[in-house]
Amino acid sequence: MLSLIVFLPAAVAAALVLVPATAPRRVFTGAWVATSAVDLALVVAVWLTPGTGIRFEERVAWMPTVGISYHVGVDGISLPLVGLTSVLFAACAVFALRETRAVKGYVALFLALQTVSLGLFVALDLILFFLFFDLSIVLMYFLIAGWGHGERARAAALGFFLYTFLGSLALLLGFIVLYLAAEPHTFDVVELAAADPLAGGGPVAAFALLAIGIGLAVKTPTVPFHTWLPPAHTEAPATGSAILAGILLKMGTYGFVRIAMPVLPGTWREYALVAVVVGVVSVLHGALVALAQTDLKRMIAYTSVNHMGYVILGVGAAGILAGSDEQARQLATTGAVTQMVAHGLITGALFLLTGVLHERGGTYDMAAYSGLAARTPRFAGAFAVAAFASLGLPGFAGFIAEFQIFTGALASAPVATVCALVGIVLTAALFLRALHRVFLGAPAADRRVADLHPSEAAAIVPLLGLATVIGVLPRFLLDVIEPASRVLVELVAR
Amino acid sequence: MNGTNENPAALLPELFLLGAAVVGLLLGAWLPRDEQWLVRLLAAAAALAGLVATAVAAGRPDELVFGAAYAVDTPTHATRAIVLVAVLGVLALSVDATTGHRRETEFVVLLQLGALGAILLGGANDLLLLVAAFLLASVPFYALAGWDASRLGTEAALKYYLSGAFLGVAMLAGVALLSGVGGATGYGSVRDGLAAAPVAAAGVGLVAVLGGLLFKVGGVPGHFWVPDVTDGTPPAVAAIVTTIPKVGGLVALYRLVSAAVPADALDRPLLVAVIAAVTMTLGNLAAFFQTTVQRLLAYSTIGQAGFLLIAVAVADRADLAQPALLYYAAGYAVTNVGAFAVVAAFPRARTLDDHRGMARRTPALAVALTVCLLGLIGTPPTAVFVGKLVVFTAAVDGGFAWLAVLAVVNTVASVFYYLRWIAPVFGATGPGAAPLPEGRWAAGTAYVCAALAVGFGLLGGVVLPLLAAPPIAW
Numbered sequence: 001m002l003s004l005i006v007f008l009p010a011a012v013a014a015a016l017v018l019v020p021a022t023a024p025r026r027v028f029t030g031a032w033v034a035t036s037a038v039d040l041a042l043v044v045a046v047w048l049t050p051g052t053g054i055r056f057e058e059r060v061a062w063m064p065t066v067g068i069s070y071h072v073g074v075d076g077i078s079l080p081l082v083g084l085t086s087v088l089f090a091a092c093a094v095f096a097l098r099e100t101r102a103v104k105g106y107v108a109l110f111l112a113l114q115t116v117s118l119g120l121f122v123a124l125d126l127i128l129f130f131l132f133f134d135l136s137i138v139l140m141y142f143l144i145a146g147w148g149h150g151e152r153a154r155a156a157a158l159g160f161f162l163y164t165f166l167g168s169l170a171l172l173l174g175f176i177v178l179y180l181a182a183e184p185h186t187f188d189v190v191e192l193a194a195a196d197p198l199a200g201g202g203p204v205a206a207f208a209l210l211a212i213g214i215g216l217a218v219k220t221p222t223v224p225f226h227t228w229l230p231p232a233h234t235e236a237p238a239t240g241s242a243i244l245a246g247i248l249l250k251m252g253t254y255g256f257v258r259i260a261m262p263v264l265p266g267t268w269r270e271y272a273l274v275a276v277v278v279g280v281v282s283v284l285h286g287a288l289v290a291l292a293q294t295d296l297k298r299m300i301a302y303t304s305v306n307h308m309g310y311v312i313l314g315v316g317a318a319g320i321l322a323g324s325d326e327q328a329r330q331l332a333t334t335g336a337v338t339q340m341v342a343h344g345l346i347t348g349a350l351f352l353l354t355g356v357l358h359e360r361g362g363t364y365d366m367a368a369y370s371g372l373a374a375r376t377p378r379f380a381g382a383f384a385v386a387a388f389a390s391l392g393l394p395g396f397a398g399f400i401a402e403f404q405i406f407t408g409a410l411a412s413a414p415v416a417t418v419c420a421l422v423g424i425v426l427t428a429a430l431f432l433r434a435l436h437r438v439f440l441g442a443p444a445a446d447r448r449v450a451d452l453h454p455s456e457a458a459a460i461v462p463l464l465g466l467a468t469v470i471g472v473l474p475r476f477l478l479d480v481i482e483p484a485s486r487v488l489v490e491l492v493a494r
Numbered sequence: 495m496n497g498t499n500e501n502p503a504a505l506l507p508e509l510f511l512l513g514a515a516v517v518g519l520l521l522g523a524w525l526p527r528d529e530q531w532l533v534r535l536l537a538a539a540a541a542l543a544g545l546v547a548t549a550v551a552a553g554r555p556d557e558l559v560f561g562a563a564y565a566v567d568t569p570t571h572a573t574r575a576i577v578l579v580a581v582l583g584v585l586a587l588s589v590d591a592t593t594g595h596r597r598e599t600e601f602v603v604l605l606q607l608g609a610l611g612a613i614l615l616g617g618a619n620d621l622l623l624l625v626a627a628f629l630l631a632s633v634p635f636y637a638l639a640g641w642d643a644s645r646l647g648t649e650a651a652l653k654y655y656l657s658g659a660f661l662g663v664a665m666l667a668g669v670a671l672l673s674g675v676g677g678a679t680g681y682g683s684v685r686d687g688l689a690a691a692p693v694a695a696a697g698v699g700l701v702a703v704l705g706g707l708l709f710k711v712g713g714v715p716g717h718f719w720v721p722d723v724t725d726g727t728p729p730a731v732a733a734i735v736t737t738i739p740k741v742g743g744l745v746a747l748y749r750l751v752s753a754a755v756p757a758d759a760l761d762r763p764l765l766v767a768v769i770a771a772v773t774m775t776l777g778n779l780a781a782f783f784q785t786t787v788q789r790l791l792a793y794s795t796i797g798q799a800g801f802l803l804i805a806v807a808v809a810d811r812a813d814l815a816q817p818a819l820l821y822y823a824a825g826y827a828v829t830n831v832g833a834f835a836v837v838a839a840f841p842r843a844r845t846l847d848d849h850r851g852m853a854r855r856t857p858a859l860a861v862a863l864t865v866c867l868l869g870l871i872g873t874p875p876t877a878v879f880v881g882k883l884v885v886f887t888a889a890v891d892g893g894f895a896w897l898a899v900l901a902v903v904n905t906v907a908s909v910f911y912y913l914r915w916i917a918p919v920f921g922a923t924g925p926g927a928a929p930l931p932e933g934r935w936a937a938g939t940a941y942v943c944a945a946l947a948v949g950f951g952l953l954g955g956v957v958l959p960l961l962a963a964p965p966i967a968w
Contacts, residue, residue: 063954064955127874134874135874142920158910162910165906173902180887
């Protein structure tokens with residue numbers, strides 16, 4: 001079942017490659033929409049199947065001499081991200097119905113990227129995880145370089161590739177250390193988590209966590225490894241940015257909860273304070289730098305650094321045993337996973353909306369727009385909803401997530417939590433300022449901006465709707481995450 | 495050691511190569527120019543027969559033949575298979591450029607003789623046979639470098655010959671020294687002899703022999719010929735000299751350090767590790783701002799040699815060292831031949847800029863090139879990725895974590911120059927028109943090699959266990 005979900009998009013992509021590029025573009029975009037709809041339906045079926053622990057497991061020996069197997073499965077931590085992936089890719093498919101440039105390659109790349117993203121979240125083998133991690137970089141490189149904004153996009157794509165590739169290889173080194181530490185040698189995440197091979201701590205364990213931590217921190221990204229992010233986001237096409245922010249960044253934070261915490265629990269506890277500090281610095285730095293931006297897309301890119309900072313704060317707090325009870329740590333973990341989903345939906349929607357703006361106005365510069373609310377009420381409404389959701393207003397998914405993270409982290413890291421709260425105020429300020437600049441005031445006379453097209457609305461509104469549903473009725477999501485985060489907290493505390 | 499194991503049947507793959515070369519040479523002398531393709535066909539048949547013989551031999555127990563001079567064991571089988579597959583690849587990719595050429599037969603025969611030398615390098619278990627194999631793997635390739643008699647080719651051949659002669663003499667001196675202080679030429683006896691020999695003499699001898707083999711591998715300090723020869727010769731010749739002798743030289747190095755040098759007499763793991771570190775760093779940094787594709791690939795092969803030498807450094811320190819070396823060498827050979835096949839398909843496109851817009855005109859070839867270049871970077875799931883994974887694991891396991899870290903940094907650096915090639919391929923067409931492929935055979939070879947590079951990576955689980963049996967020793 002999981003293999004079908006993962007490889008269906010790639011199979012369709014392979015079939016589309018054989019279709020001549022001169023075929024009508026509806027063939028390609030239509031196939032993409034259909035595929036993502038089928039994939040989404042399959043994921044919903046998995047979601048509705050009752051069960052606990054790791055489900056839908058499949059394991060086939062791949063390279064037994066070096067302990068590598070094709071091992072996939074979902075639990076309460078990965079399932080929300082699998083769901084997010086299929087929802088966001090479906091939204092991008094609908095949004096891309098209006099794409100006209102080299103549609104065949106574009107659709108094939110996105111379908112392959114969907115396989116890679118889904119594969120990463122269900123992978124239970126370190127090398128399988130690494131394989132998808134690396135391929136996501138390669139595919140995103142081609143997406144930014146090929147469909148971004150001209151020559152600067154190629155430079156940004158190169159920076160993105162080099163930086164995140166360095167991170168991925170650091171990750172690989174960490175994996176190799178884990179492999180050699182385990183007896184018998186294995187790359188299997190479940191076996192490694194059960195064996196806790198570096199329980200003794202010491203420099204080897206610290207090196208492994210450092211390597212894995214840097215690899216994941218580059219992808220997340222956290223301060224000080226975030227410098228690749230703003231140019232990559234600014235130059236990428238709208239759908240590329242949505243997937244980059246919505247899915248690819250989650251690969252970093254997901255790696256922390258899937259690999260770093262359960263496999264290196266003792267070392268994680270030892271250095272949890274580092275994660276807390278890095279998280280808070282990311283929250284504040286991201287928010288402050290975003291405040292200084294005049295480019296709308298760059299501003300949203302920096303808010304991603306800010307939002308991912310909350311996740312890191314949450315997973316760090318889950319590793320501090322002193323002064324916290326199990327319930328608080330579990331709350332922080334659940335909040336971190338919820339934040340990944342919330343950020344994926346909301347920031348995905350925001351990037352698609354900025355794509356609409358760029359298509360109409362040809363620039364992301366906020367100073368170039370004014371009074372859009374009067375001319376484009378639907379666009380302004382959707383953007384306002386997304387902005388309020390992103391700044392953490394109650395009633396949206398972001399609030400649920402951040403509230404849980406703060407409540408869970410308050411006991412063990414009170415100073416850090418209070419500092420992070422300042423980030424919320426800053427985010428509120430920057431989003432309100434952006435809304436004020438772009439949508440209020442007198443309409444600029446020379447800019448004729450058309451309102452949301454139905455297909456654009458059909459892509460963006462469901463994302464915001466889902467973010468609202470999670471904000472109002474979060475149980476359907478939390479009931480899935482909580483059992484898994486309980487297991488994780490117990491693994492970390494052992 | 496007994497004298498009754500002079501069993502020629504154990505050397506079938508080598509004999510097929512030799513026989514086809516001799517027959518081909520005679521045949522070529524009589525055939526008209528437009529029928530010389532028969533010589534190529536014969537060579538391909540011999541390579542295929544050699545592969546079958548290798549597969550059959552791999553099922554039999556390991557043995558030492560001709561005294562203890564030649565080992566027929568896993569490293570030898572792997573060398574035979576890799577070299578013969580590379581020979582087939584080069585025979586295919588060179589069809590367009592060499593068919594009907596007045597020296598077509600010479601091209602094929604020199605390729606076969608050099609390949610024979612490379613295989614003998616991999617199997618040599620005796621210092622004197624090592625020297626003979628070194629010469630056989632060198633002299634035909636000197637001639638091959640000057641094969642097209644162009645100005646650059648002649649200069650390349652001269653440079654190739656001079657560095658080979660210099661390091662070959664050094665190697666000969668090293669062999670003399672090692673056999674002198676070791677009291678024998680067979681690896682096993684040398685190992686016993688060196689244990690009691692003065693460390694300084696053994697060290698100098700070993701360094702001199704390493705110098706000769708590093709010339710074959712294209713590693714520092716024997717790398718000076720690589721850029722000029724690769725850039726100055728036709729793509730088919732460049733593919734040969736950067737692939738076939740490298741494989742033979744690496745296996746020879748591996749066998750030498752693991753079978754002929756006592757583990758504790760010298761700090762040879764550190765010596766090889768330093769050579770590996772310098773080789774990969776130099777190759778990767780020098781590749782940065784190259785503008786012609788063949789020169790870029792030349793420095794890339796030096797960088798790859800550095801990665802491969804890591805496995806030699808941890809020989810007999812990590813269980814995975816040998817499968818890592820052989821698997822990586824196989825993946826590298828296929829991927830490298832694939833990249834050169836794309837170059838051979840566009841003989842007029844010499845610079846990176848000439849490849850601009852290639853994806854618009856020939857998307858399939860652009861994809862094949864991308865797969866090969868990403869493969870050389872080591873992107874999963876290609877063969878070189880699995881090779882690098884196992885090499886890095888062996889390095890950490892063998893106590894050379896710093897080398898693994900350096901290799902990671904080098905890998906990231908290599909991304910930069912490979913992307914300098916990939917980016918224009920998918921970019922907009924430049925002022926001149928995008929290049930058109932000029933040969934079906936070269937393009938076909940590129941597709942097959944790209945598919946093999948991925949398929950071989952996915953099949954790592956099947957192949958790796960086959961490469962694990964250690965070299966035979968006595």
